[in-house]
Amino acid sequence: MFHVYRLDSSEQNWVEVESLNNQVLFLGMNHSMSLSAQDFSGCDRNSIYFTDDNLYQMYEDYSYGGHDFGKFSLEDKVVKLFNGHKIEKVDPSPLWIVPNPW
Numbered sequence: 325m326f327h328v329y330r331l332d333s334s335e336q337n338w339v340e341v342e343s344l345n346n347q348v349l350f351l352g353m354n355h356s357m358s359l360s361a362q363d364f365s366g367c368d369r370n371s372i373y374f375t376d377d378n379l380y381q382m383y384e385d386y387s388y389g390g391h392d393f394g395k396f397s398l399e400d401k402v403v404k405l406f407n408g409h410k411i412e413k414v415d416p417s418p419l420w421i422v423p424n425p426w
Contacts, residue, residue, distance in 0.1 A: 326372050326396050343398055344370045352420045372396040
């Protein structure tokens with residue numbers, strides 16, 4: 325489960341965000357970005373797509389269960405893992421390929 329916050333600079337505090345509206349948030353070790361779901365077909369709005377950021381445990385702990393990556397819907401608070409392939413100790417961990425919108 326994810327919690328999303330935005331900075332309210334006038335009040336100088338963090339405010340929890342309940343919805344990303346039409347945005348899609350991509351989080352990963354190599355890059356994080358927010359894009360419009362309208363510009364990228366196949367992406368679900370109001371969702372967070374994530375890749376594993378626990379790379380260091382892979383080298384330190386042989387009980388490491390493998391990389392996780394998937395999608396979290398802020399609307400229904402459900403995580404869907406994309407583990408269709410066996411990726412226990414893939415090196416490097418999954419990365420986002422960043423599209424060039426220009």
